[in-house]
Amino acid sequence: MTIQPPTHQPIRLSSFVPQDPPHDTEVLAHKQWGSPLNTCLLLLISFRWAALGILLGGILTSVFSAMGSKWIGSIIDQFFGTDQPSMIWLPILGVLLAAVMSYYLEVLAISLSSLSEARLVHTLRFFLLHRLHTQKTIDRSPGEILSTLDKDSSTIAKLKQSITFPITMLGYMLGITLVLIPIHLGLAIATPVAVALVVVVSAATSRPVAQTMRTFREVEAKSVSLATDLAQGARVVKGLGAVDNAMKRFSAAAADTQKYQLRQIRVQSIISILRQIVGVIGAIFLVVWASYLGMNQEISTGDLLTVYMIVPPGILVTGMSLSNTINSLALAVASAERIIALDQGLNTQDTTITTGGQAPPPGISVWRAKDSDAQRRAHEAADRLTQLPNMTVIRAPHAVHVFEGTLADNVDPTGTLGEERLREALTVASCEDIVTRLGHDPYSGQLGEAGFNLSGGQRQRVALARLVAANPDLLILDDPTTGLDAITLDNVCQAIKEYRGHLSTVVISNSRAWSAIADEIKEF
Known part of the structure; x- marks a missing residue:
């Protein structure tokens, strides 16, 4: 499979995804995988230099973005609160610089995450295909194998994309904290505390989400596997006159998939609302507090505007991104369980062949x-x-x-x-x-x-x-x-x-x- 890097990249990344992707032996060292969660985390940080680039790009993007909001507040203060409006060009220059750097680093992080995802999908599929090709017998249906090769490997690789936005938002929270320290130390401390509460609630409510996602993935995989097997054996099924029976089996499997998908959506929606309520309460508290400080002239008008611009979206969006990441991780863990089960099933087979025998005559x-x-x-x-x-x-x-x-x-x-x-x-x-x-x-x-x-x-x-x-x-x-x-x-x-x-x-x-x-x- 040839992986083409996305167009409009800010820098040349072709060396990371060459025309003929290499065999990534460090990723294929599956004996180090361990539990499904550990497997997901190890694969998440695979391709270390790319992972480091994603991390630094996401964090620095948000720091520059938060600093841009601070400089906008400085523009307000320079224009309305001082007698030197001519100095307004300095914060304007700062805003432009922050916007350019933020854009460049964000595109870099997104490009690296996209390329890492494509390369990880290739690596996982190559690994599983290599394992399958070395087996004497395989006790799984083609549909089940295809589902694991396609859906499960893609689900795990998508963590590369899923983690980019939360990293960016955590960097944004770091930038917010740095911006708020000179404005008001209490606000600077309270803002990451509010985000931490959202994280705690998200972690505490992750188990029911993970359970429903795991169940849905298992049922979905069975439905897809059955559909693949029926399509492959359509001629035989028709010849045996078993079309009606086959359709009943598939309809039942599809109905189960729909039922568990709706259950997953319901549980995920309720818990997402609960998580967001915590963030909303934290954001309202900080906005009211900042307004009180502004009315008492403990912070300037520009600083108050800065708080309005960066604190509510910082808390709410960070909480939402972390919540979605936890959901994606739960789904990836379920896929990792299936990949490990397939790998262990292949490991347990006796592939040794006793040598011996005489060559048959011509x-x-x-x-x-x-x-x-x-x-x-x-x-x-x-x-x-x-x-x-x-x-x-x-x-x-x-x-x-x-x-x-x-x-x-x-x-x-x-x-x-x-x-x-x-x-x-x-x-x-x-x-x-x-x-x-x-x-x-x-x-x-x-x-x-x-x-x-x-x-x-x-x-x-x-x-x-x-x-x-x-x-x-x-x-x-x-x-x-x-x-x-x-x-x-x-x-x-x-x-x-x-x-x-x-x-x-x-x-x-x-x-x-x-x-x-x-x-x-x-x-x-």
Whole structure:
């Protein structure tokens, strides 16, 4: 996946997101992740220099913004409260400088957070895909895996964006405090105390929000997984006449998702109102206090205007941003739980293969398995053959995978075989009817998503052509022709025997057609 940095960046950040993103080994050190919360926090501060830039950019942005408000108050005092209005250009210059610096640093922080989010999404997906590719078996449905790869990795990465605004507002509160110290020490102390109370209330009320979000994410993931699995198996579901039953299952899952989403919104709204009430009370108290000080001439008119401009929005917006961040963190923790569960599920699988066995002789070796226990033994023997030294070995699964694209894209994914070898593989796999259907050109014409434009037997033949084109020293097939009619099956068996007669081919199958052309038959 190529990540393009956003346009209109204030500085060149292409080195942080190069054309070919690197493999971030420090982020992929998942043994250090620990609990879901610890995982989120570690990933949040990943890419340390970018995280530092986001932190400094957000804080300094708000400090300059708060200082600009102070200088506006100084403009009021210079113009109305002194006999030297000509000196007004100094605070005006200060306001302009603060606006420019605030804008520049804000855009820098936003750019770094956007790029960090994109790179973290790439890193998490690469890590999970790498883990999946190293597994011998996977006990999760494609829909569940896709949901974790897509939704959960994106949810965690979005913390990079979610944290930018709260950091900016905390910096704003720092700037407010610095501005208020020369105005009135009591106001300078009371303002961060009011924000601290909002933070305490937000933390105290985070548990019900986190619970409802976790439940909603689990139900949503199940619904999305089911939808993906049903879409992938639509042809099979329709063939079995189970469309109505499948739709009932999905409707029930969608209804559950809607129910828990509404519950989450309700709980989140009530708690958000409660959190904001604390901030509103604090803001009103400080405004009334500042007004009292202004009436008693303990602070100037410009200083009073400064308090009006910076204190209420500072308290209310900071409280709201922290509240939203806590909500985002709760959702990210739920996603981290699912990623860790997937990772641990892969860790617990026994991926070790006992080496041993003798390479099959050249020709077709058919392995027959009369029952499930025999099939298990045959598959274990096939696993051992994959470890043979000094041989290229391909062990193809029984499940057929056809990808969206042309016939050539599927048979020659790397595009390195050349047209002659491509057409040879298609002929061996009896794909002439598919080539004809595509206008006699395997390089044009689309097969559709997951090969949905093809029948089950045609998809099997395309997958078989891909294996034939690879032409390994040892090819292990697991019932590769169950969807073929008798005539096509005989043609495929004979063609593979002739094409790979000088190489070793193992076919795990009880098919009579394969046994008829076998050079060796082994019973399990």
